[in-house]
Amino acid sequence: MSVVPDAVFFTEENSALAVAERLSKTEKTRLSDTLIAVVGQVHTIIKEIRPTPEEWQQTIAFLTEVGHACDDKRQEWVLLADLLGLSALVEDMNSRRPPSATQNTVRGPFYRPDAPHLPLGANISLDGVGEPLTVSGIVQGLDGVPLAGAMVETWQANSQGFYENQQPDLQPEFNLRGVFTTNADGRFHYKTVKPAGYSVPDDGPVGQLLGRIGYPLLRPAHLHFIIKAAGYQPLTTHVFDGSDPNVPEDALFGVKHGLLGHFRKSAGEATAPNWALDFTFVLCTEKAEVRR
Amino acid sequence: MSVVPDAVFFTEENSALAVAERLSKTEKTRLSDTLIAVVGQVHTIIKEIRPTPEEWQQTIAFLTEVGHACDDKRQEWVLLADLLGLSALVEDMNSRRPPSATQNTVRGPFYRPDAPHLPLGANISLDGVGEPLTVSGIVQGLDGVPLAGAMVETWQANSQGFYENQQPDLQPEFNLRGVFTTNADGRFHYKTVKPAGYSVPDDGPVGQLLGRIGYPLLRPAHLHFIIKAAGYQPLTTHVFDGSDPNVPEDALFGVKHGLLGHFRKSAGEATAPNWALDFTFVLCTEKAEVRR
Numbered sequence: 145m146s147v148v149p150d151a152v153f154f155t156e157e158n159s160a161l162a163v164a165e166r167l168s169k170t171e172k173t174r175l176s177d178t179l180i181a182v183v184g185q186v187h188t189i190i191k192e193i194r195p196t197p198e199e200w201q202q203t204i205a206f207l208t209e210v211g212h213a214c215d216d217k218r219q220e221w222v223l224l225a226d227l228l229g230l231s232a233l234v235e236d237m238n239s240r241r242p243p244s245a246t247q248n249t250v251r252g253p254f255y256r257p258d259a260p261h262l263p264l265g266a267n268i269s270l271d272g273v274g275e276p277l278t279v280s281g282i283v284q285g286l287d288g289v290p291l292a293g294a295m296v297e298t299w300q301a302n303s304q305g306f307y308e309n310q311q312p313d314l315q316p317e318f319n320l321r322g323v324f325t326t327n328a329d330g331r332f333h334y335k336t337v338k339p340a341g342y343s344v345p346d347d348g349p350v351g352q353l354l355g356r357i358g359y360p361l362l363r364p365a366h367l368h369f370i371i372k373a374a375g376y377q378p379l380t381t382h383v384f385d386g387s388d389p390n391v392p393e394d395a396l397f398g399v400k401h402g403l404l405g406h407f408r409k410s411a412g413e414a415t416a417p418n419w420a421l422d423f424t425f426v427l428c429t430e431k432a433e434v435r436r
Numbered sequence: 437m438s439v440v441p442d443a444v445f446f447t448e449e450n451s452a453l454a455v456a457e458r459l460s461k462t463e464k465t466r467l468s469d470t471l472i473a474v475v476g477q478v479h480t481i482i483k484e485i486r487p488t489p490e491e492w493q494q495t496i497a498f499l500t501e502v503g504h505a506c507d508d509k510r511q512e513w514v515l516l517a518d519l520l521g522l523s524a525l526v527e528d529m530n531s532r533r534p535p536s537a538t539q540n541t542v543r544g545p546f547y548r549p550d551a552p553h554l555p556l557g558a559n560i561s562l563d564g565v566g567e568p569l570t571v572s573g574i575v576q577g578l579d580g581v582p583l584a585g586a587m588v589e590t591w592q593a594n595s596q597g598f599y600e601n602q603q604p605d606l607q608p609e610f611n612l613r614g615v616f617t618t619n620a621d622g623r624f625h626y627k628t629v630k631p632a633g634y635s636v637p638d639d640g641p642v643g644q645l646l647g648r649i650g651y652p653l654l655r656p657a658h659l660h661f662i663i664k665a666a667g668y669q670p671l672t673t674h675v676f677d678g679s680d681p682n683v684p685e686d687a688l689f690g691v692k693h694g695l696l697g698h699f700r701k702s703a704g705e706a707t708a709p710n711w712a713l714d715f716t717f718v719l720c721t722e723k724a725e726v727r728r
Contacts, residue, residue: 156528194529204517
């Protein structure tokens with residue numbers, strides 16, 4: 145009667161094995177190995193959670209909505225990965241550094257290439273709105289040697305917590321973005337305004353879902369940096385305002401002890417406060433590789 | 437300097453814990469419990485696979501494409517869940533039956549409500565294209581008592597492997613669909629044509645990805661049934677052509693030993709073959725519950 149009288153078919157008990165067996169019969173590639181690992185864990189999750197048919201439909205609907213919320217300007221899947229620590233994990237696994245080096249972090253969605261190259265001391269706040277901040281720093285190697293001619297690219301939110309590419313009609317083009325070059329002492333400095341923290345987008349399916357259970361969606365105030373020097377590994381990182389109350393619960397899990405900056409209030413300023421930040425960036429040589 | 441001098445921040449080592457801790461501080465709900473379980477397993481998967489930044493981007497792009505391929509007529513996420521055995525697992529977990537009862541399976545994407553109610557013996561092949569098949573059967577309880585007045589709804593692909601709602605311009609409306617009622621002996625019978633097996637859609641991101649590694653995308657020939665009788669649990673199931681060579685690798689993991697039907701060729705037919713199938717459906721009472 146049947147072509148397979150003794151075949152073992154899919155059951156609740158052997159489900160992951162049944163799928164993995166089928167995958168293992170395909171051409172062995174990175175993709176098939178990955179799918180075998182993913183399938184095993186996802187079957188485990190489903191057996192642990194035991195979704196009802198309604199919950200399963202809601203899950204499918206949510207996954208679908210996350211995709212539908214993605215377009216050229218918005219990546220809702222990246223947002224979900226960010227908020228669940230997946231982006232930070234992948235970034236950390238792929239940029240292991242010695243403990244004394246400045247740690248890498250995600251670049252985030254607001255980066256724009258082609259920011260203007262500016263002379264040291266320039267002001268990147270093109271509209272001057274906010275509390276003035278002077279940023280200075282040094283770029284050095286693990287051995288403490290200052291790196292002259294290093295490229296220091298920075299971008300940040302304004303005093304309301306918005307990047308210029310979020311507000312193309314309200315902020316000047318390339319506001320609060322610039323590229324500087326360190327001097328002979330490995331140092332750089334520029335003027336800007338103190339950035340504000342902000343909430344990640346909460347109007348899409350991801351923000352709606354996680355906001356519903358009171359999950360943290362706020363980022364503490366920070367500056368973004370990409371530092372490049374010949375012979376050294378490029379560094380993509382944040383410097384956070386260490387006094388921001390949202391530091392312990394950064395929505396993107398980007399905060400690390402070595403990335404907390406001290407925004408100092410200039411002495412003797414009675415009216416509008418002036419701020420200063422000095423930070424040391426420590427790069428690894430291209431050959432330095434850390435395996436744990 | 438910092439508001440949290442002793443805080444423990446996210447690291448590669450504590451990643452899942454850092455996220456779970458944040459989730460555990462939210463309101464305790466089914467959703468937060470689910471997310472805690474999901475996050476733990478997904479961090480495990482990522483640590484096992486160790487995606488490169490490029491692979492991670494490809495993953496995000498794939499997930500996005502799956503969502504973009506979904507519309508009113510196509511559910512690519514369900515297809516992915518089907519092909520990885522997730523739909524079958526959820527279905528099995530939610531419809532546990534005693535071993536002697538007919539097993540439940542997924543309903544699949546081609547069901548349409550409002551199929552016509554027909555008298556016993558009617559022909560549901562409205563275009564008559566294909567090899568004639570007479571389907572008969574009995575609906576009974578676990579105790580073997582025939583169930584009179586039970587509703588037997590059926591739908592199937594045609595002799596080319598297409599459902600009428602896949603070919604609205606080529607097949608008559610409601611072709612190969614019908615609802616019958618069992619007689620006083622619990623029996624039903626109708627005429628149709630022998631269905632062909634088919635491939636699940638392979639023109640979207642899911643079929644493309646899995647087809648690339650030679651993963652099975654074919655379904656063996658089958659008939660769909662929904663059986664309902666007062667006082668009994670509704671049964672949604674397939675009856676497969678047990679002689680179809682694709683039975684061992686049904687793309688949707690729907691095949692079970694008890695669902696293999698014997699399509700008999702009528703004796704003495706020299707030219708166009710006539711086929712017959714007889715099948716016994718065993719229902720559980722509403723109160724019957726199987727917990728393992």
